[in-house]
Amino acid sequence: MSVVSMDIANQYGYVSNGKVYLKAYLNFPDREIGEIKESEETSLNYFVNRFSLVESKVANLIEAIEKSENKGSYLMKLLHMKKYVSEFDGLGDFKPLHKKLDEAEAYLNGLIEVNREKNLNTKKELIAELEAVKDSLEWKEASIRVKEIRDRWIKTGAVAKEFEEEQETQFNELINYFYERRRKFFEDREVLFEARLIKYKEIIEKLRVLNETLSEANSSTLKPLVDEWKKVGVVPSHKGMDLFVEYKAIKKEINEKSKAFKKRPKADISQWYKCCEYAEALAFDHPATTEFKLKKLQEAWKKLGAPPTPRKVELQERFKQACEKVNEYGHLYASILRRFPNFDEKPEVEKYKIQISQMRYLLGRDQEEYRKVQVENGGFGRVTDKAMLSKINMLKRRVYMKGIVLKELERELQEIT
Numbered sequence: 001m002s003v004v005s006m007d008i009a010n011q012y013g014y015v016s017n018g019k020v021y022l023k024a025y026l027n028f029p030d031r032e033i034g035e036i037k038e039s040e041e042t043s044l045n046y047f048v049n050r051f052s053l054v055e056s057k058v059a060n061l062i063e064a065i066e067k068s069e070n071k072g073s074y075l076m077k078l079l080h081m082k083k084y085v086s087e088f089d090g091l092g093d094f095k096p097l098h099k100k101l102d103e104a105e106a107y108l109n110g111l112i113e114v115n116r117e118k119n120l121n122t123k124k125e126l127i128a129e130l131e132a133v134k135d136s137l138e139w140k141e142a143s144i145r146v147k148e149i150r151d152r153w154i155k156t157g158a159v160a161k162e163f164e165e166e167q168e169t170q171f172n173e174l175i176n177y178f179y180e181r182r183r184k185f186f187e188d189r190e191v192l193f194e195a196r197l198i199k200y201k202e203i204i205e206k207l208r209v210l211n212e213t214l215s216e217a218n219s220s221t222l223k224p225l226v227d228e229w230k231k232v233g234v235v236p237s238h239k240g241m242d243l244f245v246e247y248k249a250i251k252k253e254i255n256e257k258s259k260a261f262k263k264r265p266k267a268d269i270s271q272w273y274k275c276c277e278y279a280e281a282l283a284f285d286h287p288a289t290t291e292f293k294l295k296k297l298q299e300a301w302k303k304l305g306a307p308p309t310p311r312k313v314e315l316q317e318r319f320k321q322a323c324e325k326v327n328e329y330g331h332l333y334a335s336i337l338r339r340f341p342n343f344d345e346k347p348e349v350e351k352y353k354i355q356i357s358q359m360r361y362l363l364g365r366d367q368e369e370y371r372k373v374q375v376e377n378g379g380f381g382r383v384t385d386k387a388m389l390s391k392i393n394m395l396k397r398r399v400y401m402k403g404i405v406l407k408e409l410e411r412e413l414q415e416i417t
Helices: 003-012 040-067 071-086 095-133 139-155 161-212 219-231 237-261 270-282 287-304 312-339 348-376 386-416
Strands: 013-016 019-022 031-035
Touching (some): 003 013, 013 040, 019 040, 031 040, 095 161, 161 237, 219 237, 287 312, 312 348, 348 386
Antiparallel strands (some): 019 031
């Protein structure tokens, strides 16, 4: 055993009755740490050398704390280390080790106190957010928000013990309040839906009876039943879909039967001609004013019903083209305003030039789409799908009408220049 080791052994320990003791230090009394095995010198040397193990463990822990971003998580490890050091069987100066551990503990407690203060502020903010959303009736958005607040609460660390119970109680009361309100709301809504479904069934039963006994005398009772149906209120589609389908079918059947009771006056064909003339005249109005007028005119046309033969096809096509022309002028004006908000303030010649340029662009775009559809379908002669035929006809009419509008604009520009 070296002189240094013997000095350390004598400074921090001693041998008595065949046993090795660690001398008292700080508030720790003398403590037996082992027995003499081969010789006093060998045993003392063993415990002196063994002290380096506890020094290494303390140094590694302190270094780990210094490097860690989450230092507070090391507090329990440090407390276990303090206990480990106080019970460690070895000979050496334990006081510096305890000092390092005490300083590290004080440092961590300071950090934890700061973090707990931050956590307390965060939890107060979460409680305030929950307070703001707990009475919301926008259940989908509110439920998402409450779940997000709850997740953030769980991820937020602990607060000081004296505030923990108060915070948890307040938060849980608000959470329970919200979910209880939601549960009660949906329970009440289900009761309301059931009451509405019963009302719908009662109306359908009345409609069935009316359909079976329909006559000129009672045909007028359909409207009150329809009005009653509209006032019942909404129900989820999966609950009321069958009822809605049956309602529409019965109502349609009653309406078809009721047509036989209506006395229609002899049609005056001039009414259809007037609608056509008015629609054609709308093309000369300012586009900003035509949308509402055209809508009212189309409603009036619809109320007239189909024009009488043999002018039916002629009048229908004339009216349709007139409406399409008004719509094209309206779309043209709307697209121009997006580029030229002050379009109406420009000189007349410049306005025509802008309109012609924009219409050429719009026409070219429709023509390109028309050609693309034709290529994709290998020529229009092979198309049998109704939806595709409808799209092709719509594109064809748009191209045709845009061409007419473009020619009108070019002619009017020539007339004023």
